[in-house]
Amino acid sequence: MYSFEVELSDGVNGQVNATKPDRWQVDDEVEYTQQTTHHGTKLKLSKPGFGGGYKPRPGGGGSDDNVKGIIASWAVNTAMLVADRDAPNYSDQVMQYARLALEVRGHLKNEVEA
Numbered sequence: 001m002y003s004f005e006v007e008l009s010d011g012v013n014g015q016v017n018a019t020k021p022d023r024w025q026v027d028d029e030v031e032y033t034q035q036t037t038h039h040g041t042k043l044k045l046s047k048p049g050f051g052g053g054y055k056p057r058p059g060g061g062g063s064d065d066n067v068k069g070i071i072a073s074w075a076v077n078t079a080m081l082v083a084d085r086d087a088p089n090y091s092d093q094v095m096q097y098a099r100l101a102l103e104v105r106g107h108l109k110n111e112v113e114a
Helices: 064-082 091-108
Strands: 002-008 013-018 031-037 040-046
Touching: 064 091
Parallel strands: 013 040
Antiparallel strands: 002 013, 031 040
16 A cells, blocks of 8 residues: 655645555546545545445445345344254244344334434
């Protein structure tokens, strides 16, 4: 990893990290985000139009169906951790605990502070 102090054409100064020493050149056109911490100003550079911001695409990774699948997988995984694997009704236990996990999640998510 390489770290550079840069000054952008709009006068912003900060530290940029890159995986190659020649990743950015003088006069490259860039977009940036900045974050100021107790370590100084950190910049993230990207080529124009490639800022890496999340933009959901129709039918893409952010679709409701995909999100529901991820949440359901979480609930099943959580249920499998507590269900008795040796019980003859293991599958029923997993379903019951998964539904319980989803129900509790629904109640608690409104109490979570981000």
